[in-house]
Structure formats: structure tokens, C-alpha cells
Amino acid sequence: MKLIDGKATAQTIREELKTEVAALKDRLGRAPGLAVVLVGEDPASQVYVRNKIKACEDTGIVSKAFRPEASVSQAELEDLVRRLNADPELDGILVQLPLPRGLDSQRILDLIDPAKDVDGFHPVSMGRLTLGLPGLRPCTPAGVMELLRRYDIPTKGKKAVVVGRSNIVGKPMALLLAQPGVDATVTLCHSRTRDLAAECRQADILVAAIGKANFITADMIKDGAVVIDVGMNRTEKGLAGDCDFHAMKDKVAAITPVPGGVGPMTIAMLMVNTLAACRRRMGLES
Numbered sequence: 001m002k003l004i005d006g007k008a009t010a011q012t013i014r015e016e017l018k019t020e021v022a023a024l025k026d027r028l029g030r031a032p033g034l035a036v037v038l039v040g041e042d043p044a045s046q047v048y049v050r051n052k053i054k055a056c057e058d059t060g061i062v063s064k065a066f067r068p069e070a071s072v073s074q075a076e077l078e079d080l081v082r083r084l085n086a087d088p089e090l091d092g093i094l095v096q097l098p099l100p101r102g103l104d105s106q107r108i109l110d111l112i113d114p115a116k117d118v119d120g121f122h123p124v125s126m127g128r129l130t131l132g133l134p135g136l137r138p139c140t141p142a143g144v145m146e147l148l149r150r151y152d153i154p155t156k157g158k159k160a161v162v163v164g165r166s167n168i169v170g171k172p173m174a175l176l177l178a179q180p181g182v183d184a185t186v187t188l189c190h191s192r193t194r195d196l197a198a199e200c201r202q203a204d205i206l207v208a209a210i211g212k213a214n215f216i217t218a219d220m221i222k223d224g225a226v227v228i229d230v231g232m233n234r235t236e237k238g239l240a241g242d243c244d245f246h247a248m249k250d251k252v253a254a255i256t257p258v259p260g261g262v263g264p265m266t267i268a269m270l271m272v273n274t275l276a277a278c279r280r281r282m283g284l285e286s
């Protein structure tokens with residue numbers, strides 16, 4: 001078993017970005033800027049947002065945090081997004097999800113200027129991904145693709161099974177794996193899939209994005225498969241992935257741990273997207 005070290009890979013990417021950000025800053029007279037909007041006090045979200053701000057500091061990207069209270073109205077939050085869209089020094093806007101009850105997140109996401117959509121959640125970004133056009137890709141699936149590339153994991157003609165059909169992970173993940181040049185044959189499984197275990201056993205590459213701790217067991221994995229665990233589940237025993245890592249680790253060719261796998265890559269790709277958005281907005285083709 002080879003451990004796919006997302007933490008170390010993310011650190012490498014951050015080092016690479018540091019140089020690029022510094023060069024861009026010289027050229028533009030300003031660093032790329034990212035707005036991070038965190039509504040309310042959800043403790044898990046606060047940790048993620050802190051990590052994102054720290055990653056910005058690391059790479060030289062300027063971050064601006066906005067912390068409206070959970071009681072903010074839909075109209076006030078929409079006004080904030082409009083102001084961030086209009087700020088010329090902000091290249092990226094991230095609205096941390098989930099939003100507190102009563103706020104319509106899709107309407108907020110739809111309002112973000114697609115040029116600043118570093119999360120890749122805007123319908124324009126999703127549409128461009130679907131059509132195979134260049135654009136900002138959702139960070140978690142983009143991070144998975146980056147791990148497959150950097151670990152030289154072959155994808156052409158391989159059977160990839162994605163478990164979970166969310167808009168932020170499963171759906172874009174399936175599209176990226178099937179895109180020309182990657183050329184995996186993709187099965188997208190979900191909560192209504194019949195005989196999920198049989199589908200998973202077909203996978204040369206299995207991506208688990210379900211949101212249930214240890215849901216994918218060792219008997220569901222083919223010998224020599226590559227397992228990418230996108231799960232981030234808080235249990236009484238701490239953070240757990242969607243896959244039973246210890247039971248399957250001797251059976252797989254390679255696997256990502258949780259923590260230290262896909263999570264840090266998500267943040268690294270947010271930095272990559274912010275740099276790309278800055279370049280594109282400033283008319284410097286990347």
C-alpha cells in the first residue's frame with residue numbers, strides 16, 4: 001500500500017504558488033486577493049476558515065475575512081456579495097457553506113461574479129466544467145485530480161466509481177474523471193444505487209464522498225484499487241473518513257488518509273484558483 005500524502009502534496013503546491021504569487025505581485029503592484037465570508041459561529045466552519053486564511057498568508061495571497069452574524073438577512077448578505085464583486089482588489093470570493101437556516105445559499109452563490117468564483121460552485125463554472133470549457137473548478141475534486149496526477153496514477157481506460165452525487169464533490173468529480181485526457185470510465189453511485197458493494201468492487205479508482213464514517217468497508221474494494229477518501233466525519237473518536245482505512249490498507253494499491261489526504265488539497269486548490277482568477281481578471285492568460 002502506498003499512502004497518498006495530501007498534506008505534503010498541498011505543502012509542495014503552496015511552495016510552488018509562493019513564487020508565482022510573488023512574481024505576479026511584482027507585475028501588478030498588488031497581490032491576489034481572496035474574500036472569505038463566514039456567516040455565524042459554527043465551530044467546524046471557523047476551523048476551516050482559519051485554515052484558509054493561514055494558507056493565504058503562507059502563499060502571499062491577501063485575505064479579507066467577513067463575519068456577518070447568523071441573524072444577517074438574505075438582502076444584507078446579497079449586498080455584501082455585490083460589494084465584494086465590485087472591489088477591484090478582490091480576485092476570489094468564498095462564502096463558507098453551509099449557511100445558517102433561513103438563508104438561501106443557491107441565490108447567494110448565483111450572485112457571485114463568475115470571474116471571482118474560486119469555489120467553482122456558480123452555475124457558469126459548473127456549466128463550463130460540463131461543457132469542457134476552461135474555468136474555475138470546484139476545489140475538492142480538483143484536489144483529487146491533482147493527487148492522481150502527482151502520484152502518477154493511471155486513469156485512461158480505468159474504471160472509476162464515485163460514491164456520492166453532491167454538487168460540490170460527486171457530480172463535478174465524475175465529470176473531471178471522464179474528461180478527455182483523463183479518460184476514466186465513470187460510474188456515479190448514490191443513496192439509491194442498487195448493490196453499491198458490487199459497483200464499488202468494479203472500481204480501479206474509488207472516490208468516496210458520502211459523508212458517513214467508515215461507510216465503505218474492505219469487502220467493497222477490489223484488490224489493488226486506488227482509494228480516495230473525501231469524507232470528513234466528526235466522530236467521538238475524532239475525524240474519520242468515509243472508508244474503513246485500517247481494514248483495507250493492506251488490500252489497496254494506494255489510499256488517502258483522513259486527516260492528511262484530500263482536505264489539505266482542497267485548500268491548496270483554493271489558492272490555485274485565486275491565483276488563476278487574478279491572472280485572468282488582469283488579462284494575463286494562465
Ligand SMILES: Nc1nc(=O)c2c([nH]1)NC[C@@H]1CN(c3ccc(C(=O)N[C@@H](CCC(=O)O)C(=O)O)cc3)C=[N+]21
Pocket residue numbers: 047048051094095096097098119139232239258259260261262263264265266267
Ligand atoms: N464555500 C465552501 N467551500 C469549501 O471548500 C468548503 C465549504 N464551503 N464548507 C465546508 C467544506 C469542508 N472543507 C474542508 C477543507 C479542508 C479541510 C481540511 O484541511 N481538513 C484537514 C483536517 C482539519 C481538521 O482537523 O478538522 C485534513 O483532512 O487533514 C477539511 C474540510 C471545505 N469546504
